[in-house]
Amino acid sequence: MVVDSDLDLMLRVRQGDAGSFDELLRRYRTPLVKYFYRLVHDQALAEDLAQDAFLRVYKARHRYRPDARFTTWLYRIATNLALNAIRDDRGRQLRDAGTAGDDGAAPMDFVDPKATVEQELIETDRSRMIREAIEALPENQRAAVILHKYQDVDYRQIAGILNVSESAVKSLLFRAYETLRTRLEPLVREGKI
Amino acid sequence: MKCIEREKLFQLVNKMLEPHEEDEVRTHLAACVACARVAEEYRRLDAALDDWTAAEPSPWFDARVRARVASGEANVPWFGFGKVRAVTAVVAAAVVILAAVVVFHHQQVVENHHSVVSQQQAEPNPPIAKPSEPTEALRQPLPADEQLKMDENLSLLEDYDVVSNFDALSELPQAKEN
Numbered sequence A: 001m002v003v004d005s006d007l008d009l010m011l012r013v014r015q016g017d018a019g020s021f022d023e024l025l026r027r028y029r030t031p032l033v034k035y036f037y038r039l040v041h042d043q044a045l046a047e048d049l050a051q052d053a054f055l056r057v058y059k060a061r062h063r064y065r066p067d068a069r070f071t072t073w074l075y076r077i078a079t080n081l082a083l084n085a086i087r088d089d090r091g092r093q094l095r096d097a098g099t100a101g102d103d104g105a106a107p108m109d110f111v112d113p114k115a116t117v118e119q120e121l122i123e124t125d126r127s128r129m130i131r132e133a134i135e136a137l138p139e140n141q142r143a144a145v146i147l148h149k150y151q152d153v154d155y156r157q158i159a160g161i162l163n164v165s166e167s168a169v170k171s172l173l174f175r176a177y178e179t180l181r182t183r184l185e186p187l188v189r190e191g192k193i
Numbered sequence B: 001m002k003c004i005e006r007e008k009l010f011q012l013v014n015k016m017l018e019p020h021e022e023d024e025v026r027t028h029l030a031a032c033v034a035c036a037r038v039a040e041e042y043r044r045l046d047a048a049l050d051d052w053t054a055a056e057p058s059p060w061f062d063a064r065v066r067a068r069v070a071s072g073e074a075n076v077p078w079f080g081f082g083k084v085r086a087v088t089a090v091v092a093a094a095v096v097i098l099a100a101v102v103v104f105h106h107q108q109v110v111e112n113h114h115s116v117v118s119q120q121q122a123e124p125n126p127p128i129a130k131p132s133e134p135t136e137a138l139r140q141p142l143p144a145d146e147q148l149k150m151d152e153n154l155s156l157l158e159d160y161d162v163v164s165n166f167d168a169l170s171e172l173p174q175a176k177e178n
Helices: A004-015 A018-040 A045-057 A070-087 A089-097 A115-124 A125-135 A139-150 A155-161 A166-185 A186-189 B006-013 B019-030 B033-049 B061-070 B080-124 B132-140 B144-152 B161-164 B168-176
Strands: none
Touching: A004 A018, A004 A070, A018 A045, A018 A070, A018 A139, A018 B061, A070 A139, A070 A155, A070 B168, A125 A139, A125 A166, A125 B033, A139 A155, A139 A166, A155 A166, A166 A186, A166 B006, A166 B033, A186 B033, B006 B019, B006 B033, B019 B033, B019 B080
């Protein structure tokens, strides 16, 4: 069975094929929600941003050019959304308000209580320490580490996503890992956190 | 023997080196304990980072995306969010104007009502209602025997609630019969 490439699917989406959009959704919903979750650490906000990212892909389908890899394009959209959300402190506003977003919709509309409980359960002490160490990194380093380590995106693509050179990505990653090595030193020394 | 810079060791662990560079570094690591230890730290750090897990998307994630696409949100141009806000602002302004008009109209009605009442009060002889009207009957002087009964029940009639409730008054004789 021949598996369609992301590029083929996106070109068909551009021609109005809803099934191809569904296939892209199926392929990238989990990586994208996890990417947003690691950047904003809020499950409801992560899902909201991932929906926004897919919507933007759909809206911009006519402008998609096949000269760039689909994942580079997708993660660039996602990274811009996430960094804007972090800068706007949107997550904190939603949590602090606890009632409604700026569009009047109650956050409970999209909060999955089960997911929130799950989120609490999966965050062990080790997990929390890693999260806090990565959250403390500067934005670009944080995005680079998450893309490299958790999204399995190679540094050439990361350069395209963050709009920097490949050598800048290598440098970003090295500085980030040096910081993490220091912050997580007691855990790294144990061999296994 | 001179140690290799840490960045090269990091790049080795993260597979960022060209093949010829990688061979060089590996050869060095075989002979340098200090550099081998640093490289091992990077490997441990990389392994440790695996423990940061993230939740899966909710089961209805796809349905929500499809619903948003189908609702026409996707047809909103790139600057759509600003446009939506502008429409919201126009609607809000319309609601405020409408509310102001309603309040102004209400005030006009109240003022008209007050002027009519004051005109009626200024008139020396207001038109007399027909005697058949119940309110007008109350204004007529009572016969002497009725006045006496009323004086006897004065304490009862002083109760405003009872006086204002004509049904209760009409039931009084029935209650006495029962």
